[in-house]
Amino acid sequence: MTDRGAPGPRPYQEGRTLTVVPRLDGIDLSGTVRLHANECVLGPAPGVAEAAAAAAATAHRYADVTCAALRRAIAERHGLDPGRIVCGNGSEELLDLVGRAYARPGDEILFPAHSFIQFAIVAWRMGAAAVEAPLGPGFAVNVDALLDRVGPRTRVLFLANPNNPTGVEVPARDVRRLADALPAHVLLVLDGAYAEFAAPETGQQALALAAERPNVLVTRTFSKAYGMAAMRLGWAFGPAPVIRALDNLRGIGNVGGPAQAAGIAAMAAQGHVARVAAHASAERAWLSARLAAAGFAVIPSAANFVLARLPEGCALSGDAAVRRLAAAGYLVRANADYDLPDWLRITVGHRADMERLADRLAAIAGGGPDGDPGAT
Ligand SMILES: Cc1ncc(COP(=O)(O)O)c(C=O)c1O
The missing domain is CATH 3.90.1150.10 (Aspartate Aminotransferase, domain 1)
Structure with a gap:
């Protein structure tokens, strides 16, 4: 008999995990x-839960796998091309897809120190190296430190603006300087999960950069300012080839019908x-x-x-x-x-x-x- 090697999958290797709440066993968390x-x-806005419930009445049918109406609603609100938007099961899925599309073992994913923890997780999942650039005083993002760490293996630069957990906003002029100086082989991902809470020009400029540059992508979420964390709904806007890559890699029915209906209702409730x-x-x-x-x-x-x-x-x-x-x-x-x-x-x-x-x-x-x- 030929030796086919050890049966079963290779042992799972633990990576960095999300530990949102540390060791609270034994504490009654109901009502906290x-x-x-x-x-x-x-x-969520009034009308959002109703829209989701109405969509749930046809739960026996598959929802639109292209999220066409939702993408149109998002595009209309922000003045974007709906063909350059992809929706995700939370923006978390979209960040993960970026890793799957662009990072391979030996590649590098760059981000400022103390950035949103999923950036390191995305790198780990792909076997890529997570490279952190040091911050300035007060956790300020240092554009020069980021640029210094860009190398030939850098594939993605994640920038959460504002960042979680620091809450720090990178001024629009710094983001533009970063985008201007970044080599074309690096995809700049501007994670705007908290954009609605920051200066309006920060979010607007991010979308403008993603509209005009071949290597800038914006991700946004319905989880925070839209109050819809449990709906698992996010979207990305960027260059057509990047959007196509994410679209090809996503789960076919990644956004359920109630979430799509809720998103459309929420976009109308600015x-x-x-x-x-x-x-x-x-x-x-x-x-x-x-x-x-x-x-x-x-x-x-x-x-x-x-x-x-x-x-x-x-x-x-x-x-x-x-x-x-x-x-x-x-x-x-x-x-x-x-x-x-x-x-x-x-x-x-x-x-x-x-x-x-x-x-x-x-x-x-x-x-x-x-x-x-x-x-x-
Ligand atoms: C900076 C940042 N980006 C992305 C996400 C992902 O959010 P969601 O998957 O709910 O859209 C979060 C969630 O906390 C976040 O803090």
Whole structure:
């Protein structure tokens, strides 16, 4: 008998994983205030759930696998060519498709340090090297440091703008300088998951670059400002050959009918998006000031969350603080997986919830009863 080698698949090799909430076993999470996942506390626009429910009534039929009506709705809103849009099962799927289309073992995927963790995961999935460029003070993206690290094996440069978990926005002029200086063999992916919360010209310029350059792609999501995280809906806009590549690689029915209908309804409800963005802007300012007053170092945010470092002398790690807060009914995100073990990322929520959370955080920072590290 011929030796066919070991039976079964090769052993799975663990990669970097998403650890959104660290070790909370044993804590009852029902009814907790969710400020850990950058969800939209104002929910989806009126009419979105109804549109999804109406589409669910024909759940026995396959939905349009090309998402034509949804792409038209997105294109109309942003003044784009619908033929250069591809929809995804969340923008996460689109980032993954970028890796599958353009990265191979030995290639490099470049991004600023402390970028959205999926960029490293995409590289790992493809056997490509994840290359991080150092940041400037205050987690500012350093365009020159990024350009310095571009080499012949660099295939993709991911830039989340604003970035998660830092909340930092890269000014439009810096993004243009990066796009201008980037060699043609590198695809610049401008991840605009939080674009609606930032300066309007940041998002508009990203789309303009993707319209005119052969190597710029924009990804956007319905998960954040549109309040539709569970719908799993995102889209990408860019050069026709890049869109074709992603379109060929995606799952054929990657976006379900209820999600498509919900997306179309949401695009027509721009007043809601504006209200969500205004709420995030006002409330992140309040939360930032409150945390700073309690001794936290706070990074100015252009998104719907705030990144804050536990005060000097606080005996708790970020993970321990997250467990303490979860036991008290508040979920926030620890950031050890982002190499930021003393930092908490807190989503902007309802004021009353944030007031109570801020009191807890102040107690933790001050080493009060809630801050007693012995009780973890
Ligand atoms: C920067 C960034 N990009 C992309 C995503 C993916 O979001 P989704 O797959 O829900 O569209 C997220 C989610 O948190 C994010 O923070």
